[in-house]
Amino acid sequence: xxxxxxxxxxxxxxxxxxxxxxxxxxxxxxxxxxxxxxxxxxxxxxxxxxxxxxxxxxxxxxxxxxxxxxxxxxxxxxxxxxxxxxxxxxxxxxxxxxxxxxxxxxxxxxxxxxxxxxxxxxxxxxxxxxxxxxxxxxxxxxxxxxxxxxxxxxxxxxxxxxxxxxxxxxxxxxxxxxxxxxxxxxxxxxxxxxxxxxxxxxxxxxxxxxxxxxxxxxxxxxxxxxxxxxxxxxxxxxxxxxxxxxxxxxxxxxxxxxxxxxxxxxxxxxxxxxxxxxxxxxxxxxxxxxxxxxxxxxxxxxxxxxxxxxxxxxxxxxxxxxxxxxxxxxxxxxxxxxxxxxxxxxxxxxxxxxxxxxxxxxxxxxxxxxxxxxxxxxxxxxxxxxxxxxxxxxxxxxxxxxxxxxxxxxxxxxxxxxxxxxxxxxxxxxxxxxxxxxxxxxxxxxxxxxxxxxxxxxxxxxxxxxxxxxxxxxxxxxxxxxxxxxxxxxxxxxxxxxxxxxxxxxxxxxxxxxxxxxxx
Amino acid sequence: xxxxxxxxxxxxxxxxxxxxxxxxxxxxxxxxxxxxxxxxxxxxxxxxxxxxxxxxxxxxxxxxxxxxxxxxxxxxxxxxxxxxxxxxxxxxxxxxxxxxxxxxxxxxxxxxxxxxxxxxxxxxxxxxxxxxxxxxxxxxxxxxxxxxxxxxxxxxxxxxxxxxxxxxxxxxxxxxxxxxxxxxxxxxxxxxxxxxxxxxxxxxxxxxxxxxxxxxxxxxxxxxxxxxxxxxxxx
Numbered sequence: 001x002x003x004x005x006x007x008x009x010x011x012x013x014x015x016x017x018x019x020x021x022x023x024x025x026x027x028x029x030x031x032x033x034x035x036x037x038x039x040x041x042x043x044x045x046x047x048x049x050x051x052x053x054x055x056x057x058x059x060x061x062x063x064x065x066x067x068x069x070x071x072x073x074x075x076x077x078x079x080x081x082x083x084x085x086x087x088x089x090x091x092x093x094x095x096x097x098x099x100x101x102x103x104x105x106x107x108x109x110x111x112x113x114x115x116x117x118x119x120x121x122x123x124x125x126x127x128x129x130x131x132x133x134x135x136x137x138x139x140x141x142x143x144x145x146x147x148x149x150x151x152x153x154x155x156x157x158x159x160x161x162x163x164x165x166x167x168x169x170x171x172x173x174x175x176x177x178x179x180x181x182x183x184x185x186x187x188x189x190x191x192x193x194x195x196x197x198x199x200x201x202x203x204x205x206x207x208x209x210x211x212x213x214x215x216x217x218x219x220x221x222x223x224x225x226x227x228x229x230x231x232x233x234x235x236x237x238x239x240x241x242x243x244x245x246x247x248x249x250x251x252x253x254x255x256x257x258x259x260x261x262x263x264x265x266x267x268x269x270x271x272x273x274x275x276x277x278x279x280x281x282x283x284x285x286x287x288x289x290x291x292x293x294x295x296x297x298x299x300x301x302x303x304x305x306x307x308x309x310x311x312x313x314x315x316x317x318x319x320x321x322x323x324x325x326x327x328x329x330x331x332x333x334x335x336x337x338x339x340x341x342x343x344x345x346x347x348x349x350x351x352x353x354x355x356x357x358x359x360x361x362x363x364x365x366x367x368x369x370x371x372x373x374x375x376x377x378x379x380x381x382x383x384x385x386x387x388x389x390x391x392x393x394x395x396x397x398x399x400x401x402x403x404x405x406x407x408x409x410x411x412x413x414x415x416x417x418x419x420x421x422x423x424x425x426x427x428x429x430x431x432x433x434x435x436x437x438x439x440x441x442x443x444x445x446x447x448x449x450x451x452x453x454x455x456x457x458x459x460x461x462x463x464x465x466x467x468x469x470x471x472x473x474x475x476x477x478x479x480x481x482x483x484x485x486x487x488x489x490x491x492x493x494x495x496x497x498x499x500x501x502x503x504x505x506x507x508x509x510x511x512x513x514x515x516x517x518x519x520x
Numbered sequence: 521x522x523x524x525x526x527x528x529x530x531x532x533x534x535x536x537x538x539x540x541x542x543x544x545x546x547x548x549x550x551x552x553x554x555x556x557x558x559x560x561x562x563x564x565x566x567x568x569x570x571x572x573x574x575x576x577x578x579x580x581x582x583x584x585x586x587x588x589x590x591x592x593x594x595x596x597x598x599x600x601x602x603x604x605x606x607x608x609x610x611x612x613x614x615x616x617x618x619x620x621x622x623x624x625x626x627x628x629x630x631x632x633x634x635x636x637x638x639x640x641x642x643x644x645x646x647x648x649x650x651x652x653x654x655x656x657x658x659x660x661x662x663x664x665x666x667x668x669x670x671x672x673x674x675x676x677x678x679x680x681x682x683x684x685x686x687x688x689x690x691x692x693x694x695x696x697x698x699x700x701x702x703x704x705x706x707x708x709x710x711x712x713x714x715x716x717x718x719x720x721x722x723x724x725x726x727x728x729x730x731x732x733x734x735x736x737x738x739x740x741x742x743x744x745x746x747x748x749x750x751x752x753x754x755x
Contacts, residue, residue, distance in 0.1 A: 333627065337627055359714050360714055360715035360718055361718075362718040362719075362721075362722055364722065364732055364733055365718060365721070365722065365740050367733045368732065368733045368734065368735055368740060369740050369742050371733060371734055372734075372739070385733050387733065391722065393715065393718065393719070398742060398743060399609065399742055399743040402742055
């Protein structure tokens, strides 16, 4: 207790200005004496005002009064006859001393006040600048850790004190979330945590300079907006005075308010995102369940039905019937296989497991593979391929792109009548390789144009054609992973067209030298 | 048919359903069947059962199918057809590069598997080198480096000829891109070289096929390589 009192005393009456003033006046006296100003008392008195002004500007009121007193004493002792004595020969000098002291006091007060106002204005400007910087940063930040880091460093920089922020963790327990750099352990420990929890619970500031827990060295301010409390900001005010001025208190509250509203903004957007995600996944789950249960159960029913029919009534069927049933089993299984492939593809796309392996692709070769794949399935439709010469090469994952083309061509087959024509066209247009698949089928309703690429969305014109609405969604995912685009164009009368554009990326095409002029 | 009759096939697969399906169908097609439900047992059966061909599942419970393939290849060159789930292209390529003769993906059509088995057995049967390959409409004279399509001479560049020779002399079998690059261009090569392969295959198709998008000679195995389609000998 004694020690802190002494320290407080030292802080309040710092000895350094008084020593400097004493030395200054002594030096001034010596110089004036040496220069022989002894008989020019008015000038000397004016010169003695100088240290008074100086100390008023640099050290404030008390040192300047001290300088005035010391000045009068020195003036009296050295320059007022009889010299080297405090006695005064002419009593009028006493009046002069009085006037001198009054002038000194007045100027000192004015200078000190001016100085204080300047200091205040500077501080206010710094605070405003700091608040402005912080508020500007707050709006641009989308990550809570970065945001807290900024708040902490900004507050610490402005107040020159260690700062800590507490936020509730996932379990709702308050935890130390951010600390200013060079913080020597402030904010850690059970005591600090207890204060933080107290503040968090009551949404009221506590610690030094407040009505609560004032013996604690730090000041704890709640971060709250009108609706809720988000955390606690703690600051240890020791350097720079210890006493918390109303001004810095206001600044801290402004910082806390800013930080709270920024945290609120982030939390709200996080919650909104989560809510949207939950709703979306809920919708998807329902769609998947509906579609999977229908799409899997239908072929399963035909498979089980046909197989049990064959087992139970072995003798009843003609060979043609048996073949019929067996074909049904095979087709059901193939249909299930398509669905499972698409579902797995979707899962891969969604979970980010899809990795592109970019190889050189030959559009003609790819179409060859696609045609071979849909060969059994196309029945009587005529598939016409229009390829440019030379056939364009480009970089892409050929397997995935083939899957895209197979899906698109299968759709064209599914939604067009037997005997109609399907045209597949490939051409290069600037930096793009374009694929177009046109059919003469039912087409796409204009309202569905954009939505046909949504997961589990099925157009209105699909009628009785089975499907899950996954194929085109997967196509879109794959094409976009390649940096390309896929779009549908509707011709209600003459079918639909799907257009795929992929970046040509022919820049780094290895140069194929025509090494072989000679042929066999 | 005569070459396949009585051929003994070893099935290495851990799924009883698949084994049963294979056993029933392949027996119906006139093959003798040996079974193994795991990798170690497969290697053992391969060494004591004297199979003519092995159908090997890549996903086995004890040792991986790849390991089984490598161990069997240490001492025999009997045809091995790999059975695999479609998802993993790398596995198929690795299996073919390590000496598998062909692959069939699950789910598979029985007819396709039987056809592949026949091709592999036939290939193993006449592995002796012939100077002239008769492949339906195409005739390749290996001694004179001559290629004829429907009796007309086809002019090929040396690279095109080399590619055709490798594919045709392994007719019916998948040759991986890596194998082709290695055999035609030799030495080391990197991924972007697959571009050369595509261009030369394109040239070959232009010279041989009527419609390059509906190839009848050189078929693309997506992501893996190429296969010279086996032309059924007339009569």
